[in-house]
Amino acid sequence: MQVTTLCLGALVFGDATGYEINKMFEDGPFSHFLDASYGSIYPALTRLTDEGLVTCKAEPQERRPDKKIYSLTEKGRLKLRDALQQPVADDKFRSEFLFTLLFAHLLPRDRVRGMVDARLAAMKKKLAELAHPDEEDTPGMDFARQYGHAVYSASIDFLENNRHLIEEIATEEEAHV
Amino acid sequence: MQVTTLCLGALVFGDATGYEINKMFEDGPFSHFLDASYGSIYPALTRLTDEGLVTCKAEPQERRPDKKIYSLTEKGRLKLRDALQQPVADDKFRSEFLFTLLFAHLLPRDRVRGMVDARLAAMKKKLAELAHPDEEDTPGMDFARQYGHAVYSASIDFLENNRHLIEEIATEEEAHV
DNA sequence: CTCCGATATATCGCTTCTATATATCTTCGG
DNA sequence: CCGAAGATATATAGAAGCGATATATCGGAG
Structure with missing residues (x-):
């Protein structure tokens, strides 16, 4: 498009x-x-x-x-x-965050923690923006807003409940002290 | 990146x-x-x-x-x-599907239904791909896989439970028959 | 036994992003 | 009351990258 x-x-x-x-x-x-x-x-x-x-x-x-x-x-x-009647392209999700986490075992644990914290903060901000309906919104916008809210909620839940899995993989730097 | x-x-x-x-x-x-x-x-x-x-x-x-x-x-x-230590760009989500639905009121209901069906099918396919851990996967890949699974699950649930909201907005074509 | 899809390399053209230049007005802290 | 910062507004140059295409061979489906 x-x-x-x-x-x-x-x-x-x-x-x-x-x-x-x-x-x-x-x-x-x-x-x-x-x-x-x-x-x-x-x-x-x-x-x-x-x-x-x-x-x-x-x-x-x-x-x-x-x-x-x-x-x-x-x-x-x-x-x-x-x-609008033409076939639409597939939804596309691009995440340098997830790409970086593929190499968590090469990174200091603090770096991984910092990234997860930053991503959670960014997503919570987005979630707040999407939380309340705006009276000026068209029905289509409202639908998109609710969709976004559902997806961000799920992402945040997953990250909060599973961050330990990826943080455990990161290299422990404290040994260097 | x-x-x-x-x-x-x-x-x-x-x-x-x-x-x-x-x-x-x-x-x-x-x-x-x-x-x-x-x-x-x-x-x-x-x-x-x-x-x-x-x-x-x-x-x-x-x-x-x-x-x-x-x-x-x-x-x-x-x-x-x-x-990998440099700041990562924000995750980006691009959806021509949601864009098109902003104009649902301009589209025939069948078109909207067809789009939702297609999107659900595509997401269920992705979900199936992400359902089972692969023994060759690194821990980072496994984390990304589970993340994707959580997000697709939430998207599918939302669409299935709320598709009527957007389909009701579309213009009813049957009157033309 | 033919045709299609996978393997494999590579490039051209077009679209699009990032960053920047220019200029003015508003807002807000000191 | 001044100055800095940010918002308003248009526009382009340069770099990056996508999509399509060209070339060539092999294995398997029908």
Whole structure:
């Protein structure tokens, strides 16, 4: 799924600037299961404008470059609906954390403990973000939020209950003292 | 984390060809939480060889190009150990499935049902792969396997218990008949 | 006995990420 | 009341990596 499609999707929720679309991926509703950055968003918006799938209204601003507000066209709406009917790629999970733990036996125990602590903290933060429904959320967002909450809960439980297994494997450094 | 580091890690488990390393990402022990492809693996192995972090032994084969077997050097082993002490990137989860469901209200109900069925099937397949410990697995692999099992179990449970929420939102097509 | 999938190496083109440059406004602590 | 830091906003260069493809052979299914 290309960034152009993701941008069309973002604009379904209302007109937005490139900056605002970026925020949706960074902090906003998409942040938990998608990512895209300026380097792909701005070129994508240009391409979409060329193809007539979005329109761009430049709003003049004093002492700064124009704010470019993008809106979905009817053609863009149809294109999105079409794209959403195409087969989706498998969910992908990427974890340098788990990769590193494959080599726990090569690492000092403190390093392993620190990594587990950091990951737990990060996941608990995410869990808190996902804990409460937002009244502005669409039903789809609410579903995604609950899904995320369930998965993070399970991850945290597993890590808390099983961290000793991996920490035992790490090399004990205290012998060096 | 660069592909070079991932390749160093792959070679800790034994000498291998580029083809075999690719399989580790596609089917093997890394497949559940990492990905890399020929386009990055082969160039990475060349770079690692140039830097003396791995050695390459060409094994002549009849009627085909030589099989190039890569081995970790002591220098490479140290480099890996060093790389594993660097801060790891956050885990990343990418789901076009959840993205598409954000627009469930724009999609025919059959499409949504089909997507959920497909995702459940894919996750159950993954769960089955992760269900049983392999005697050849290292402790780190076993930990990752159990982690994956816990997360997939939770995902499947959530989807089975809550799929009606998203399916109700989809547009009912039967009215058109 | 043919065709397909696995084995095996390798590269090209395109997409996309990371980091950075530029410029202004707001907010908040000292 | 000032200065620093962070938010707003656009945009691109450079590096990295994915997906597809090309080449070639072998074993097994049908």
